[in-house]
Amino acid sequence: MKISKYSQASALWLDYQKALTGYILSRVKDTDASNEIMQEVLMKIYSACCSDREIQKLDSWLFQIANHAIVDYWRRQKKFTDEIPEPSQEEENQVWRELAEYVEPLINLLPEKYARPLYLSDIEGVKQADIAEQLNLGLSAAKSRIQRAREMLQKEIQTCCTMETDASGNVIGFSVKESCEPLQRHRKKIE
Template sequence: MMNIKNYKEVSSLWIEYKSGLKYYILKKIKNEDLADELSHEVLMKIYKSCCSGNEIKNIRSWMYQIAHNTVIDHLKKENKFADEVTEILGVDKNNTYEDVEEFVEPLIKLLPEKYSAPLILSDIKGINQIEVSKKMNLSLTATKSRIQRARKLLKEKIIECSNLEINAKGNPISIEIKADCEPLQKNSRKNN
């Protein structure tokens, strides 16, 4: 965890991350001048948060989240439609969403199969619930109930196995796997 206590710390962080942040924004916006402008806006937001006393668990994820939100705010100001925003933003290596997604399937596999199977079909593979009910030979009501229960159990597993930090909008800022969650630790070691 880290507190940004003075502007000098912000400057050194900015020097370390500015090119990666600009590249991230440029990939989303595809306009060099606008990427420079939004990068400057990100820097101002980082400076503004200086000395706020807030503890930051993962500086890199926090800074990329600021960049991500800045791009979203810009697109909203430009009146882009929601599907365009989703398409433009996508999933990126520097985005915490990917860090979280990396651990979702292993966590789902920790659930009892009667819950994990319909959840994987529905939420991971994107099959509609009517088709899931047919594949699993269940009524639609039973399928919906199992998927809903699986989501609740998955949320409990996420709380049990990780320290997930979210912002005020409910978006992930950083994720850290708890040392005592062996299945996720194995997955983390495998991916490093």
């Protein structure tokens, strides 16, 4: 993707602002510093505008910009060691609990022939051999559908959610994109 217009940069900023704010605040723990870093990130997004640079993975690119801005902040504060503070185990568990609230609605977005085997396997914990028998499928067909459903689910997650990851790729936060109406409706139900 190329950001060729300032309106694209603005739309991108609005889509990711909440997720980036949460990510930065989890690393800095200071609202004023977080706002300062957010401004740096915004300026870097705008500077990419019209640069003819192809951005392959937008999420990764944005969080990498944020991560570099955080490192720069800690260096300026002379508090940089070799690591940025990691979220606590409790914070990490909370993120996974919140994300789990959206898995079933995302599975429901899949075609039935994939959603049902995945739901039985990953939500209800039914063995694949039992799923094959229940759905009158061969074991290999059941395994194939479950694997395909997992891939489809991953795409739905990428379409509907903005995932925040640390340098190691661990999920540290997420937000539901405004453009994903099914999850927006679900979010309103659970709030």
